[in-house]
Amino acid sequence: MANNLQGSIPRIVLTGIDPAAGPLDSRWTTVRAAVMDALVEHGCFEAVMDGLIAPELTAAALGPGGAVESLLSLPVSAKARNTSQMPYRGYVGSVPGLPYESLAIVDPLNPDAVRAFADLMWPDTGNKSFCESMHAYAEKVAVLEAMVRRMVLESAGATAEYIEEQAKATSFKLRLTEYVAPGTADGRVVGLPAHRDTSFLAVLTQNDIDGVEVECGRGEGEGEGGGAWARPALLPGSFLIFAGDTFKVLTNGRVFNPLHRVVMSGDKTRYSSILFSSPKDDVIVRAIDEAVDAQHPAVYRPFEYGEYVVFCYKPEMLRRTNKLDAFAAVRVDG
Numbered sequence: 001m002a003n004n005l006q007g008s009i010p011r012i013v014l015t016g017i018d019p020a021a022g023p024l025d026s027r028w029t030t031v032r033a034a035v036m037d038a039l040v041e042h043g044c045f046e047a048v049m050d051g052l053i054a055p056e057l058t059a060a061a062l063g064p065g066g067a068v069e070s071l072l073s074l075p076v077s078a079k080a081r082n083t084s085q086m087p088y089r090g091y092v093g094s095v096p097g098l099p100y101e102s103l104a105i106v107d108p109l110n111p112d113a114v115r116a117f118a119d120l121m122w123p124d125t126g127n128k129s130f131c132e133s134m135h136a137y138a139e140k141v142a143v144l145e146a147m148v149r150r151m152v153l154e155s156a157g158a159t160a161e162y163i164e165e166q167a168k169a170t171s172f173k174l175r176l177t178e179y180v181a182p183g184t185a186d187g188r189v190v191g192l193p194a195h196r197d198t199s200f201l202a203v204l205t206q207n208d209i210d211g212v213e214v215e216c217g218r219g220e221g222e223g224e225g226g227g228a229w230a231r232p233a234l235l236p237g238s239f240l241i242f243a244g245d246t247f248k249v250l251t252n253g254r255v256f257n258p259l260h261r262v263v264m265s266g267d268k269t270r271y272s273s274i275l276f277s278s279p280k281d282d283v284i285v286r287a288i289d290e291a292v293d294a295q296h297p298a299v300y301r302p303f304e305y306g307e308y309v310v311f312c313y314k315p316e317m318l319r320r321t322n323k324l325d326a327f328a329a330v331r332v333d334g
């Protein structure tokens with residue numbers, strides 16, 4: 001594995017911005033421009049939003065002995081009950097050579113869905129404190145996700161009506177993951193191979209142990225796969241935001257969908273929580289009208305989101321790093 005870590009990704013402070021403010025507020029428009037720049041240039045940035053999540057809630061969710069750790073410490077037989085008809089929406093673990101174990105709560109903003117998940121994991125008790133912490137945590141992260149999603153859509157020229165309709169057609173998934181450390185000071189072990197997300201956005205938080213590496217600068221530099229890898233050192237309580245394939249399609253290729261991976265070192269277990277936003281499975285994904293014109297013809301054909309997800313997880317596609325082009329790039333002949 002190339003160890004070309006000279007890149008960096010932007011850190012943007014959103015502290016104090018009213019999530020409901022919108023474009024009449026000058027701070028909103030200033031930060032919106034920085035967010036769009038970061039997602040166009042790198043597809044990723046670190047968001048600082050002090051005060052969004054109380055330290056007690058962060059500790060209850062991701063701290064030692066907190067909700068995420070208690071979930072991952074269940075026996076595999078219990079965790080394996082987290083299943084789904086769709087790929088990558090349930091338990092993933094026991095992959096040879098990968099110190100990765102992960103579960104997914106589909107629809108985490110709905111308290112009933114969180115309760116149903118906990119009932120499956122803890123059939124005797126239902127684990128009320130897990131439900132309360134994770135639901136409250138997801139709701140807070142979703143405030144930031146909605147704000148960033150709206151900023152991107154506004155930057156791409158979408159109307160207020162479009163943004164409202166798009167919000168109704170969006171679904172959420174909370175993925176909770178444990179990465180076991182290699183236990184040696186200088187060892188570097190892949191925790192999750194390089195991939196791009198299929199989602200609109202992914203908002204990641206962690207238990208103060210870094211591990212994510214992002215191919216920054218649209219992959220156009222010197223490193224493996226073209227770009228330089230950044231290994232952002234996240235401030236405690238800050239958020240790492242990634243744009244996925246679907247946002248690249250909506251913005252007709254402007255927003256980038258970066259390759260990213262997890263590389264573990266040291267001797268401390270890493271826990272992460274990621275809120276993914278994506279279109280509902282039956283939604284047709286296509287560029288917004290304002291992003292397409294004679295100079296910028298559509299780069300991708302329209303497609304149904306659920307069909308794309310199924311395509312991405314076909315065995316022959318798993319190692320491919322540019323699934324979106326393989327599935328939906330418009331071929332220009334001649």
Ligand SMILES: O=C(O)CCC(=O)C(=O)O
Pocket residue numbers: 175177192197204211212260262272273274
């Ligand atoms: O857990 C992490 O830090 C990153 C995981 C990730 O990129 C993913 O699940 O798509």
Ligand SMILES: [Fe+2]
Pocket residue numbers: 195196197202260
């Ligand atoms: Fe990812």
